[in-house]
Every structure is written in C-alpha cells, then in structure tokens.
Amino acid sequence: MGGLTLNYIIRRVLIFLLTVWVSITIIFMVARLAPGDPISAMVAQASASMGVVENQDAIIEGWKEYFGLNDPIPIQYVKFLGNLLTFDFGPSLIAFPARVSELIARALPWSIGLGLVTLPLIFFIGNLFGALLAWRRTPGPLKAFIPMTMIFTSLPSVLAGLVFIFVFAFRMKLFPIAGPFGRGMQPSFTIEFISSLIHHGILPVASLVIVSFGFWTLGMRGMMVTTEGEDYMTLADAKGLPPFYVLYRYQVRNAILPQVTALAIALRTLGAGQILVEAIFSYRGIGTLIYTSIRNQDYNTIQGTSFVVILFTAVSVLIIDLIYPLIDPRISLEGN
Amino acid sequence: MAEASGQDVQRRQRKVLEVRNLRVHYETPTGDVIAVAGIDFDLYDGETLGLVGESGSGKSTAAYGILKLVQPPGRIVEGNVVLDGDELVTMNDSNFRQLRWTKLALIPQGAMNSLNPTMRVHRQITDAIEAHEGKQDKEELRQRVLDLFRMVGLPQRLYNMFPHELSGGMKQRVCIAMGIALHPTVIIADESTSALDVVVQRVVAQTMLRVKKALGVSMIMIGHDMGLMAQMVDRIAVMYAGKLVEVSPVETIFEDPLHPYSQVLIESIPSLKERKPLKITEGITHDPRNPPPGCIFQLRCPFVMEHCRSEAPPLREVKARHQVACHLYNDDGSLIEGVKVEAAV
Numbered sequence: 001m002g003g004l005t006l007n008y009i010i011r012r013v014l015i016f017l018l019t020v021w022v023s024i025t026i027i028f029m030v031a032r033l034a035p036g037d038p039i040s041a042m043v044a045q046a047s048a049s050m051g052v053v054e055n056q057d058a059i060i061e062g063w064k065e066y067f068g069l070n071d072p073i074p075i076q077y078v079k080f081l082g083n084l085l086t087f088d089f090g091p092s093l094i095a096f097p098a099r100v101s102e103l104i105a106r107a108l109p110w111s112i113g114l115g116l117v118t119l120p121l122i123f124f125i126g127n128l129f130g131a132l133l134a135w136r137r138t139p140g141p142l143k144a145f146i147p148m149t150m151i152f153t154s155l156p157s158v159l160a161g162l163v164f165i166f167v168f169a170f171r172m173k174l175f176p177i178a179g180p181f182g183r184g185m186q187p188s189f190t191i192e193f194i195s196s197l198i199h200h201g202i203l204p205v206a207s208l209v210i211v212s213f214g215f216w217t218l219g220m221r222g223m224m225v226t227t228e229g230e231d232y233m234t235l236a237d238a239k240g241l242p243p244f245y246v247l248y249r250y251q252v253r254n255a256i257l258p259q260v261t262a263l264a265i266a267l268r269t270l271g272a273g274q275i276l277v278e279a280i281f282s283y284r285g286i287g288t289l290i291y292t293s294i295r296n297q298d299y300n301t302i303q304g305t306s307f308v309v310i311l312f313t314a315v316s317v318l319i320i321d322l323i324y325p326l327i328d329p330r331i332s333l334e335g336n
Numbered sequence: 337m338a339e340a341s342g343q344d345v346q347r348r349q350r351k352v353l354e355v356r357n358l359r360v361h362y363e364t365p366t367g368d369v370i371a372v373a374g375i376d377f378d379l380y381d382g383e384t385l386g387l388v389g390e391s392g393s394g395k396s397t398a399a400y401g402i403l404k405l406v407q408p409p410g411r412i413v414e415g416n417v418v419l420d421g422d423e424l425v426t427m428n429d430s431n432f433r434q435l436r437w438t439k440l441a442l443i444p445q446g447a448m449n450s451l452n453p454t455m456r457v458h459r460q461i462t463d464a465i466e467a468h469e470g471k472q473d474k475e476e477l478r479q480r481v482l483d484l485f486r487m488v489g490l491p492q493r494l495y496n497m498f499p500h501e502l503s504g505g506m507k508q509r510v511c512i513a514m515g516i517a518l519h520p521t522v523i524i525a526d527e528s529t530s531a532l533d534v535v536v537q538r539v540v541a542q543t544m545l546r547v548k549k550a551l552g553v554s555m556i557m558i559g560h561d562m563g564l565m566a567q568m569v570d571r572i573a574v575m576y577a578g579k580l581v582e583v584s585p586v587e588t589i590f591e592d593p594l595h596p597y598s599q600v601l602i603e604s605i606p607s608l609k610e611r612k613p614l615k616i617t618e619g620i621t622h623d624p625r626n627p628p629p630g631c632i633f634q635l636r637c638p639f640v641m642e643h644c645r646s647e648a649p650p651l652r653e654v655k656a657r658h659q660v661a662c663h664l665y666n667d668d669g670s671l672i673e674g675v676k677v678e679a680a681v
C-alpha cells in the first residue's frame with residue numbers, strides 16, 4: 001500500500017546508527033593518531049593564553065587520568081564512546097573552564113535556525129525555478145530571467161559571502177557586517193530584536209542560497225524534461241485536465257522524487273558551506289565555534305563539534321529517508 | 337461483424353468524426369519524417385473502425401494527430417479533424433480542453449506507464465470527472481468509480497491502490513474505465529491490448545467490446561493483429577507508411593482484399609489461412625523522410641507498373657463502401673487489363 005513498513009524503518013535506523021558509530025570511531029582514531037600529545041599541547045596553549053604556569057605536570061596528569069589516556073586502547077575506546085554518546089566532551093580550552101557541551105548548546109540553536117531557513121529556501125527556489133524553466137507554458141521573459149539568477153552557482157559560499165559583505169555591508173551599508181543580531185541586544189520576542197535578527201541573517205542566508213539553488217534548478221529541469229515524455233503526461237493532457245494541475249500533480253510531483261533523494265546527499269555539502277559562512281559572518285553558530293576551536297587547537301571542542309555536526313547530518317538524512325516512502329508509493333515495495 | 341438493427345443502420349449514416357488530409361511530420365536533423373502523409377477517413381456513429389498496419393506505419397501518430405497530442409518534434413502540418421461539427425485542428429487549446437475526454441477519449445498504447453505512479457487509481461479517474469463537471473460529492477464520485485470498475489470487471493479493492501500494485505491487465509482495465517468515465521462520443525484505443533500476454537489480451541479485448549456495445553460509443557481501434565481485429569471491428573482501414581491504402585467493411589476485406597499490402601497482411605494471419613512465408617520482405621523499405629514519388633508501396637509491390645512510380649494512386653471507392661489506393665483497379669473495382677493478381681496470393 002506504499003508508505004512506511006517496519007522493515008524499512010528498522011533498516012534506515014540501523015544505517016543511521018552505523019554512520020554515527022563509524023564517525024565516532026574515526027574521530028577517536030584521528031585523535032590517537034595525531035602527532036604529538038594533544039593534552040600537553042592543550043595545556044601549553046591554555047597556559048600561554050591564561051598565564052597559568054604552575055602545576056602544569058599535575059594538570060597534564062589529571063587530564064590524562066580524566067580522559068583515561070593511561071588505560072589500554074580498548075578501554076579508552078569504550079569510555080570515549082560513552083562520553084560522546086552522553087555529550088560529555090570535556091572542558092573547553094578557549095573558554096576554560098566552561099564545558100564543550102555548554103558551548104555547543106549555546107551555538108546549536110543559531111546553526112539550526114540558519115539551516116532551517118536556508119535549506120528549505122534552496123530546495124524551494126531551486127525546484128520552483130527548475131520546474132518553471134521546463135514548463136511549456138512559462139512566459140518567455142521569465143524563462144530568460146531564471147538563468148541569469150544562476151550566475152553564482154557553484155561559487156564557494158564563502159566567496160559569495162565575502163562579496164556580499166564588501167558590496168552590501170561595507171560599501172552600501174545596507175546590512176550589518178557581522179553577528180547574528182545588533183550589539184548590546186538581548187534575545188527576546190520583540191519586534192525590534194526579531195527585525196534585527198532578520199536584518200543580520202539576510203546576507204549569510206543569501207550567500208548560502210545563491211551558490212546552491214542553481215544545482216537544484218538544473219536537476220529539476222532535467223527531471224521535468226524526462227517526466228514530460230512519460231505516457232501518463234500525455235494521458236493527463238488527453239483528459240483535458242487544467243494545465244496547472246497537470247504541472248504540479250502529474251509532472252512536478254513525479255519529477256521531485258529524485259530531488260528529495262539528492263537532498264540527503266547534498267546535506268553534507270550544504271553543512272560544510274554553512275560552517276564557513278557562519279565563520280566569516282561571526283554568526284555564533286557551530287560553524288564559528290569550529291572555526292575558533294581549530295584556530296586555537298582546542299581539541300575537545302573540535303571533537304565535540306565534529307561529533308555534533310555528524311550527528312545532525314545523520315539525523316537529517318534519517319528524516320529524509322523516513323519521509324521518502326510517504327511521497328513515493330513505490331519505494332517500500334521495492335525495498336522488500 | 338455486428339448485425340445491425342434498423343436503428344443502428346440509421347445511426348451509422350451519421351458521421352461523428354471526419355479526418356481530412358491529415359498530415360503529421362516529425363522534424364529530425366536530416367529532414368522531416370513523414371509519419372502521416374495526408375489521410376482521409378470518416379467514423380460513423382456507433383461503429384468501430386480498425387486501423388491496422390505494421391509497426392511504424394503511423395497509426396499512433398495519426399491517433400495523436402486527431403487528439404492533438406502530437407509531441408515535439410512532431411507537428412500537424414495540415415489537415416482537418418471534424419468532431420461532431422467542430423473543427424479541432426484550428427480550435428484554440430482552452431476550447432478544445434473542454435471537448436477532451438467529454439467527446440474524445442483515449443485508451444493509450446502504453447497502459448503500463450500511462451498511470452501516474454504517485455496517484456491512487458480512483459483519483460486518476462475522478463480528476464478527469466471533476467475537471468469537466470466541477471467538484472462533486474465524495475460518496476457519489478466513489479459510487480461512480482465503483483460502477484465503472486464493475487463495468488470493466490475490476491474488483492473494488494483496487495479503488496485505493498497505487499498503479500504499481502496492479503497487474504498489466506488491471507492497469508489496462510483502469511484505462512478503459514477512465515476512457516468511458518464521461519461517455520465520450522469517440523474513443524481511440526491505441527494497441528490497447530498489444531502489451532498484454534495472449535490470454536489477458538483476449539479478455540481485455542472482450543471487455544472493451546462489451547463496454548463499447550453497452551455505451552454505443554464510436555471507436556477507432558488501432559492494432560497490428562489482423563486476427564484480433566477481425567473479431568472486434570466493423571470496418572478496417574489499412575495503413576502503410578503514413579498512407580491509408582484500403583478502407584473496407586471487415587467481412588469484405590477478409591474475403592476480397594484489394595490492395596496488395598492488405599493481401600499480405602491477411603495472408604499472414606495463421607488462424608484464417610495456413611501460414612505461408614511472406615512473399616514480400618517485412619518492414620517499410622523506403623526512408624520515411626524521403627518517400628518515392630508515386631505509389632507508397634511500389635518498392636515492395638509484386639505488381640508494380642510503370643506509372644506506379646510516378647503517379648500516386650488516390651484512395652477511391654471502387655466497390656460499395658470499399659475504398660482502395662492502387663492503380664490495379666478500375667473505378668468499378670475490376671482489375672485493369674493484363675494483370676493477374678491471383679498469381680501473387
């Protein structure tokens with residue numbers, strides 16, 4: 001009957017768990033294989049920045065104990081797994097003694113917010129333009145206009161961001177240069193704050209959208225052309241159905257299916273783009289956190305943020321996988 | 337084949353569809369493929385006309401031309417299609433959309449792929465109903481679909497299914513149910529049974545015939561199986577390389593095929609005569625972009641004469657209700673002097 005089957009759900013969830021497990025293992029191995037001693041490096045870094053010099057050896061020993069680095073590798077691995085799964089990434093270095101989990105908890109809503117705005121925008125604009133490019137009844141001027149909006153496609157989003165900052169923030173002063181909201185404001189549900197939030201969000205969102213929606217436009221146009229030749233399209237025309245209904249219920253409805261599948265793959269690239277764009281706009285999200293932690297060799301934070309990014313991507317892919325059978329009635333049968 | 341009652345005979349005087357000089361080309365980089373090269377025929381009220389010819393002879397293109405569904409790179413080059421007094425070729429799209437399905441329906445060739453895979457079966461019937469009759473009461477619509485299901489022999493449980501859950505025969509029946517949903521004046525069935533296996537083919541063909549009789553619609557039935565056609569249609573139009581070469585009542589053409597190509601087609605039916613190897617090589621031999629001047633069949637015709645190569649024979653009535661396009665016949669249907677057709681058959 002189409003839709004979700006238990007078998008399908010179980011399989012998708014297993015794939016999700018496998019992804020997360022493999023990622024944790026890779027993070028673990030990278031940390032162990034990295035040259036030098038991360039703990040010593042961290043302490044040296046901390047002492048250099050905070051001027052704490054006494055008891056260095058004791059601190060190192062304490063942390064080694066804390067991370068269980070004196071244990072045999074398998075035990076270390078199990079402990080590491082446990083720590084990550086309980087979101088215990090240890091203390092941060094750059095914000096010592098704050099814990100990494102606190103930093104992440106503070107940054108996460110900003111990244112999720114940004115992602116929840118950009119991703120649907122990219123998908124919606126991209127597919128809408130693609131559908132309109134392919135539709136026979138789209139007015140000529142619109143068909144000529146759409147390709148012009150795609151000139152930024154495949155540029156790195158950072159580059160688009162820098163250009164936007166230079167042109168719209170620095171030169172024209174239409175938008176603020178950085179930050180998620182006006183200086184000195186407190187997050188609240190006031191018109192003032194929300195409009196400041198939107199004002200600050202436009203350039204980062206635009207730099208992410210402008211470089212990626214074109215891929216979806218091209219993909220959608222291709223799928224629309226393929227669908228156009230299907231027998232059910234001819235029959236829909238033969239039935240004398242209203243053209244717009246045929247467009248969305250017959251053509252787009254079928255052409256969009258591979259696009260949704262592609263979304264699961266594209267999430268990874270989009271995530272990477274967002275990290276960099278957040279960093280150049282100092283957007284307070286996970287991206288900025290990753291950027292600063294890498295610059296300051298804050299190992300704990302690097303590990304914690306990597307894990308969270310991987311987890312979020314995997315969760316998003318899982319959600320798409322679970323939604324997909326609901327929009328493609330054939331999928332669960334094929335899976336059996 | 338159907339024995340016509342007096343009332344039937346009267347109805348059958350009335351033309352519901354007139355096709356005049358219909359010409360459809362497909363544009364290709366090396367020139368236009370002349371898929372339908374100017375065909376003329378009439379469809380009478382309540383009759384079933386069989387359009388036969390080998391694959392590639394232009395049957396589907398002719399059907400799509402009549403339905404104005406020719407897809408690029410194809411286009412209707414010239415001609416007229418008059419349905420119940422309305423000229424379709426020049427009619428604008430939105431006006432013609434009103435006539436689609438209410439007057440002119442299609443049972444498609446590829447029933448396998450003719451249903452929208454993302455839509456439940458019943459919705460693909462009701463969307464056509466609602467497009468032409470406006471929004472309707474849900475329960476009434478449901479009853480109507482179930483009635484249609486009953487007519488074509490589909491079980492009720494299919495109502496909520498998706499196309500991929502149906503067998504080929506079931507999909508074909510759904511298409512038949514869809515085609516008759518609005519009681520159209522004319523239904524065009526394009527090889528509606530060809531993709532099915534032989535047993536299902538017969539059953540679906542019978543369903544189609546039964547439904548057609550019950551509703552009294554006029555029908556153009558396209559196929560390449562002369563044997564199946566013999567049992568289904570009232571008249572047969574034989575198509576070769578974009579041209580109609582013979583149009584005749586079904587009994588007449590089986591007893592007395594006039595055109596050499598019709599003779600080959602009929603000879604190749606295993607059930608009617610013992611199967612013999614075809615005397616003429618199979619397949620259209622000329623380039624459809626560049627047909628020879630004169631008769632379209634000359635390259636395969638065993639009787640080809642000098643003027644066949646320069647002068648195209650027009651389709652003309654040489655016996656009662658029996659038209660042929662061949663230089664072998666005089667206007668009264670007799671053979672021209674000095675030809676022995678028997679030798680070929």
Ligand SMILES: Nc1ncnc2c1ncn2[C@@H]1O[C@H](COP(=O)(O)OP(=O)(O)O)[C@@H](O)[C@H]1O
Pocket residue numbers: 362363364369370371389390391392393394395396397398408409410624
């Ligand atoms: N899209 C197309 N482009 C070019 N030629 C085509 C196209 N579709 C059909 N044709 C040609 O038109 C002719 C008639 O095809 P068709 O109407 O499908 O024949 P039939 O239905 O009798 O098998 C064939 O020569 C075929 O090759």
Ligand code: SF4
Pocket residue numbers: 596597631632633634637638639640641644649661662663664
């Ligand atoms: S017109 Fe000539 S070539 Fe054509 S079918 Fe008749 S005899 Fe053969």
Ligand SMILES: [Mg+2]
Pocket residue numbers: 395396397445527
């Ligand atoms: Mg065909």
